[in-house]
Amino acid sequence: MSDTPHTDKPSATEKPSHFLQNILKRDLDEGQVTSITTRFPPEPNGYLHIGHAKSICLNFGLAEQFGGQCNLRFDDTNPEKESDEFVESIKRDVTWLGFEWAGDIRFTSDYFDTLHEWALELIRAGKAYVCDLSPDQAREYRGTLTEPGRNSPYRDRSVDENLALFEKMRAGEFAEGQCSLRAKIDMAAPNINLRDPVIYRIKKVRHHHTGDKWCIYPSYDFAHGQSDAIEGITHSICTLEFEDHRPLYEWFIANLPVPAEPKQYEFARLNVNYTVTSKRKLRQLVDEGHVDGWNDPRMPTISGMRRRGYTPAALRNFCERIGVTRSDSVVDVGMLEYCVRDDLDKNAPRAMCVLRPLKVTLTNYPEDKIETFVAPGHPNRDDFATRELPFSRTLYIDVEDFREEANKKYKRLVIGKRVRLRNAYVIEAEDCVKDADGNIIEVLARVIENTVGCDPEDGVKPKGVIHWVCGSNHIPCDVRLYDRLFIEANPGSGDTDFLQAINPESLQLLNNCMAEPSLVDAKPESAYQFEREGYFCLDEHYSEQGRAVFNRTISLRDSWAKISQQH
RNA sequence: UGGGGUGUAGCCAAGCGGUAAGGCAGCGGGUUUUGAUCCCGUCAUGCGAAGGUUCGAAUCCUUCCACCCCAGCCA
Numbered sequence: 001m002s003d004t005p006h007t008d009k010p011s012a013t014e015k016p017s018h019f020l021q022n023i024l025k026r027d028l029d030e031g032q033v034t035s036i037t038t039r040f041p042p043e044p045n046g047y048l049h050i051g052h053a054k055s056i057c058l059n060f061g062l063a064e065q066f067g068g069q070c071n072l073r074f075d076d077t078n079p080e081k082e083s084d085e086f087v088e089s090i091k092r093d094v095t096w097l098g099f100e101w102a103g104d105i106r107f108t109s110d111y112f113d114t115l116h117e118w119a120l121e122l123i124r125a126g127k128a129y130v131c132d133l134s135p136d137q138a139r140e141y142r143g144t145l146t147e148p149g150r151n152s153p154y155r156d157r158s159v160d161e162n163l164a165l166f167e168k169m170r171a172g173e174f175a176e177g178q179c180s181l182r183a184k185i186d187m188a189a190p191n192i193n194l195r196d197p198v199i200y201r202i203k204k205v206r207h208h209h210t211g212d213k214w215c216i217y218p219s220y221d222f223a224h225g226q227s228d229a230i231e232g233i234t235h236s237i238c239t240l241e242f243e244d245h246r247p248l249y250e251w252f253i254a255n256l257p258v259p260a261e262p263k264q265y266e267f268a269r270l271n272v273n274y275t276v277t278s279k280r281k282l283r284q285l286v287d288e289g290h291v292d293g294w295n296d297p298r299m300p301t302i303s304g305m306r307r308r309g310y311t312p313a314a315l316r317n318f319c320e321r322i323g324v325t326r327s328d329s330v331v332d333v334g335m336l337e338y339c340v341r342d343d344l345d346k347n348a349p350r351a352m353c354v355l356r357p358l359k360v361t362l363t364n365y366p367e368d369k370i371e372t373f374v375a376p377g378h379p380n381r382d383d384f385a386t387r388e389l390p391f392s393r394t395l396y397i398d399v400e401d402f403r404e405e406a407n408k409k410y411k412r413l414v415i416g417k418r419v420r421l422r423n424a425y426v427i428e429a430e431d432c433v434k435d436a437d438g439n440i441i442e443v444l445a446r447v448i449e450n451t452v453g454c455d456p457e458d459g460v461k462p463k464g465v466i467h468w469v470c471g472s473n474h475i476p477c478d479v480r481l482y483d484r485l486f487i488e489a490n491p492g493s494g495d496t497d498f499l500q501a502i503n504p505e506s507l508q509l510l511n512n513c514m515a516e517p518s519l520v521d522a523k524p525e526s527a528y529q530f531e532r533e534g535y536f537c538l539d540e541h542y543s544e545q546g547r548a549v550f551n552r553t554i555s556l557r558d559s560w561a562k563i564s565q566q567h
Numbered sequence: 568u569g570g571g572g573u574g575u576a577g578c579c580a581a582g583c584g585g586u587a588a589g590g591c592a593g594c595g596g597g598u599u600u601u602g603a604u605c606c607c608g609u610c611a612u613g614c615g616a617a618g619g620u621u622c623g624a625a626u627c628c629u630u631c632c633a634c635c636c637c638a639g640c641c642a
Contacts, residue, residue, distance in 0.1 A: 016581050016588080043642055078641060135640055144638055146569045180640050190570040192638050201640035220642050244571055244637050266572090268635095273578085321590065323580050325573090328635055332578045335591050345604055352601095380604070411602065420600050453600085465600045531601045560602040 018324040020058070020265060024066050024235060033234045036068030040094065040101075041075045041108075041224070041238075044086035044208075046279045047294045047301045048093045050315075050336070054270040057319035059237055060099040069102035071231055076109050077223045079207040087208075089294075093302040098312045108218075108227050109209045115218045115226060116170070118256045119181060119200055123162045127255055128199065129155055130165035132179045141187070142195050148188035149195045155184060169202055172215045176202045183222075185251065193248045197221055225249040229258035236262045239269040240326065270322065271330040273489040275300045281498055290502060291485070297539070297551050298485045298506050308482065309527050309537035309553030314343040333484065340554050344535040348527040349377040349384050352422060352467040353515040353550070355479055355533060357396040359471070362427065364446040365393040370472070373452065375423040387518035391424055394471030396514050401466040402443050404432060409563060411464030418448065418462040422531060426451040426462045467531050474514040477548040480539065481508040519548070527553060 017025070027033050038059040042052065063070035072094060076082050094101065122128035131154045133141060143149030157165070166181055168174060181200035189195055199222035204215045228236045236249075243266045253261055276282065277300055285291045285299070294301050297308035305315065318339040322331050371391045377384025401412040401419075413419040418428045426448045433442040448456045455461050485506045492498025515530075522528065524540035534555035542549035 018580090041642095045642085075642070081641080138640075139638070142638060144569085147638095148569090149638090177640065182640095192570080195638085198640045203640085217640095219640075224642085240572070241636055242642085246571095268573085321579075323590095325580075327573050327580095329579065332591065335579065338591060341603090350601080379599090379601075409602095422600060424600095426600095455600095462600085464602075467601075529601085529603085532603075533601090534603095556601075556603045558602075563602075 015320075019326070020062065020235070020237065020267065020324055021065070023265065024062060027234070028066065035234070036063055036066040037071070037102075037232050037234045038063050038068065038237060039071040039073050039106075039228065039231065039233050041073045041227075042090050043075045043078070043082065044084075044090060045078070045081040046086060046283065047089055047303055049277050049282065049302065050272060050275070050300045050305070051270045051277045052093075053097065053302060053315050054319050054322070055237075055239075056094060056097055056099060057316055058267070058324060060094075060101075061319075062235070062237075063102075068234075070099070071103070071106055071233070072101035073106040073108065073227065073231070074209075075220070075224065075227075076107055076207070076209055077217050077220060079203060079205045079217065082208055084208050089303060093306075096306060096312060097302070097315060106227075106231060107209050108223050109207060111223070111227050111230055112210060112214060112218070114230065115223055116216075118226060118258075119166070119218070119222070120163070121256060122183065122199075123166060123181075124159055125255070126159060127184050128181055129157050129162050129184055130169065130179050131155070131182045131196075135177055138180075138198075142192065143187070145192070151187050152182070152196065155196070166200075169200070169216050170214075172204065174202055176204055178202065181216075183248075183251070185248075191244055191247055193221070193244050194251070197248060221245060221248050222252065225252050225262065225264070226256065226258060228262040229253060229260045232260050233262045234260075236264045238264060238266055240266045240328075241269075242266060266326065267324050268326055268328055271328070272300070272333050272336065273330050274333045274484045274486050274491075276486070276491055276498055281492075284499075285485075288499075290499065297480070298482055306525065307539065307541075307551065309344075309525065309535060309551055310340050311343050311347075311527070313347075314340045317343065330490075337554055341535070341557065344527050344529065344553065348529045348535055349387075350375075350379065350531050351387070351516050351519055351528045352389075352469060353477070353479070353513060353519070353530040353533065353536070354396045354398050354467065354469050354474075355481075355510050355513050355530075356399045357469075357512060357514050358399040358402055358440065359442045360395045360397055360427075360468070361442060361444055362393050362395065362447050363430065363444055367393055369393065370470075373424050387516070389423055389516060389518075390470040390473040392470050392472050395421070395468045396471060396474070397421075397443070397466055397468045399440070402429070402432070402440065404440070412466055413443065413445070414463075418456070418460060420451075420462040420465040422465050422467045424452060424468070426456055465532075467533075469514045469516055473517055475517060475519055475548060477513050477515050477519075477550060478542070479510040479513045479536070479550045479552065480542070481510065481552045482506060483508075513550075515548070515550075522548065522550075529556075532556065 040059045060070045131152045180198045182196045185194045187195045200216050246264050295303035295307050373389045374386050406414045413429050415429045427445045429445045431444045432440050435441050483506050486501045487503045488501035491501035522538040524538045527537050535553040536550040539549045539551045
């Protein structure tokens with residue numbers, strides 16, 4: 001018999017499920033629900049960022065995993081801050097991430113008629129009243145965290161009076177802030193959200209979706225749960241700060257003739273170090289010109305990451321790896337970077353591009369000779385197209401790849417030493433030329449015969465491999481090197497301004513780069529690995545006809561940087 | 568000092584009374600025409616702390632501590 005120990009533990013490769021997956025599975029198993037419906041409910045008042053990506057992956061992912069559906073609903077109850085510009089960008093971001101919402105796009109504003117009817121319902125049941133307290137007075141009556149509130153003097157108006165007053169609110173007969181409709185719950189509740197919350201307020205503002213039809217708008221608390229019920233959402237997933245609102249969410253569901261009883265569940269929002277995700281801070285970065293718009297490649301917005309060259313697969317994998325829990329956490333940005341490199345390494349075709357060119361003249365190579373080498377598109381895959389590399393007497397290598405002399409740890413070109421030119425010959429440096437200031441402006445080297453695809457016949461192997469481009473046939477281009485936007489792990493912690501933590505070197509412009517000819521076909525958002533440098537993509541906004549501009553998505557992991565800094 | 572939450576390695580995170588998964592980062596080594604990738608090894612006598620129950624506790628009980636959220640007619 002086998003003596004292999006039996007175990008019920010999941011195998012090491014099996015990913016354990018998180019608490020929400022467990023809840024959905026339980027509800028399905030117990031027959032609480034027959035199918036799963038979730039929703040992603042952004043307010044169209046800003047661009048989506050990495051934190052939203054987590055929510056999108058969670059809500060759409062859960063629906064996908066359990067064979068259910070996920071709606072895209074714009075939570076547009078505050079017309080002062082919302083606009084169609086944001087609606088469009090959000091749709092694009094969700095689609096780009098690879099998700100498909102069920103049916104048409106929904107708007108909370110689609111339900112304003114029903115919501116208004118339900119407000120009337122509450123009034124008729126004596127569970128809501130029009131309150132004339134000003135915002136300031138309301139705050140005083142609300143009490144504090146440790147002291148109970150007091151009842152509003154308008155709390156006991158008759159149903160008829162409330163009905164008449166609410167109708168006047170709707171008809172625009174009152175000024176903003178003059179009165180509001182409040183749910184009559186409990187001014188002494190320890191949970192402040194239950195101290196007669198405002199459910200309708202006056203805003204004489206045109207709505208991006210309903211136009212001038214309304215001058216009163218429902219609050220988030222009054223709109224959200226009921227919208228979930230209307231759409232038949234089974235699991236309404238939100239972030240932890242809404243936990244205290246859950247009793248209120250349930251109160252409305254219990255006191256209104258809603259068609260379904262959705263349940264709210266909360267999870268911890270995503271935080272990433274060296275990054276900010278608050279809408280206020282992102283907006284400030286844009287408005288004050290610290291970055292070049294919401295889709296600046298340094299922004300943690302989905303549109304910024306897309307332009308930077310991050311891929312949907314990388315982002316989805318990241319969201320998968322960080323998990324879903326109820327504990328506050330700060331994910332290391334290195335985890336995100338790992339996911340980006342992981343996807344790009346597997347899928348980005350290779351190319352060579354010299355960022356800081358240094359001329360190399362091959363003294364023993366004929367003036368008029370040109371060879372063409374064929375290089376693989378990917379070192380570990382054979383399904384990529386090959387590319388042609390022209391080779392001539394004059395080449396360019398990176399200034400970092402040559403030194404007059406160096407210790408044995410330096411595995412690049414040194415006078416008297418050999419190096420392999422990637423996909424081409426081994427060469428040996430003989431001398432270099434300097435300008436009046438002593439800067440090296442040219443390297444003189446010789447080609448070692450018969451070294452394409454094999455080592456030198458004399459047995460002296462090259463120390464390393466460097467990239468290069470042909471001097472007479474390459475694409476001049478610009479490269480934008482990006483680094484993290486902030487130099488502090490938690491920008492703005494303590495009492496400092498987060499702007500003080502901005503990395504002054506988050507963008508480095510290189511205007512004299514040279515790319516191999518195959519890069520003429522580069523398209524925006526399609527990634528390349530510039531060998532030994534990192535992953536890059538063409539920038540659609542900065543590139544012009546005849547002048548390519550590449551964004552560095554992310555560098556390659558660089559163990560040499562660590563070694564060289566130690567000496 | 569009211570209410571609601573959360574504490575497992577530098578970071579994320581499994582674990583649900585039977586003796587601490589996995590990933591990221593780090594460190595050491597191997598392969599390599601990318602100092603990349605890949606591969607191998609290493610990394611918690613310890614689960615916020617202290618007591619208690621139990622043959623046995625990260626898991627149960629008690630007390631304490633720390634941190635997060637709530638006093639918008641924002642979401």
